[in-house]
Amino acid sequence: MVDRSELDTQPRSSRPGHRTISRRAVVGTAAWAAPTIAVVSAAPAFAASGDVIARVAPVSPSFVVNPTTATQSFTVAVTNSAGGVQGRNIAFSVSATSGESTTWLTFVPTSAATDASGQATAVLQFGATKPADGATYTVAATDLSDPSLQVVWTFTYRAAIFASDFNGIASGLPTGFTGRSGATASSVGTAATFTTAATAWADTAGAFKNSASATGLTSASTGTVQAASTNRAVGVRQSGGFGDPSAAFFLTIANTAGRASLVAAFRSQLLSNGPRTTVWRVEAGTYTTATGAIVGTPVLLGTITPTDTTADFNVAQQYSLPAAFDDLTPPTGQAIFVRVVTLAATTGSGNRDTFGIDDLTVYSTA
């Protein structure tokens, strides 16, 4: 609701993030009538009293929420010529722009008093049940003593491009994800047989396997305890005849249309630490799906070299993909890949590791 009297008190021409299109139209008319005072700026909202409300954080009026976001803090400041205005009660609210559910969104608190610097903060908590990809929302922070003092943000929920906790792998790997052998710098290799039966970390057979996740267990957890764990991960044991080198955890992605600032996140898990050491490379690239040939040179996002069971037992990994993967639709017959691959032989002698990954998510942050 736009208060007409309030409009008449608004001398500035442009208030990004503030209010409605109809209001902008009115303001635009005012600017047309008096072009000499037209100012295009990110001016905060302010009232006839001289008080001003502005976004402090996020400063940007729009942003993207991804599946890994648990909370988003919102801070505003009410100020006037004397500085921060303390004790103003700011109401925080969220509404769906596109008719999507808001039940996954909870503000804590729903209102907060400004402090000595004039700032008030509330935290929007994101529940587990997410809306459809692209759902958009508006957050408003309103001074309850003077509702003309209001700022808004809009945010868009972008679902994961891929997400799996791998807890259902007793019935097979999720679509798009494979364990591979034969991977090289120029080939994505071929999908290896996946052992769907729960298999202990200490099992030495060379294969990709349904392993217990390190999450919730310790490196000393017995095979019996591992078998009973419902939290599963994709493990691999390299052997003299399998994957040393050339083993790869491999995710294929058709395209990243409309997505930007991609992130690949997962947990790396040194499930069984043999005396040998493996260097795992985290790479992204494109490949020809029919032949497995990599197009050009993959981008090396980072390396993982687990050497110690305790420190390396269960590590959150996160890698940003370069801008070349933003809004990318490969030519027909090609696809994007993200892989965790070993291209060099293990070093040392004796047993190899069982290495696993869990909770793989690829998402966009813009």
Ligand SMILES: [Ca+2]
């Ligand atoms: Ca899991």
Ligand SMILES: [Ca+2]
């Ligand atoms: Ca080792």
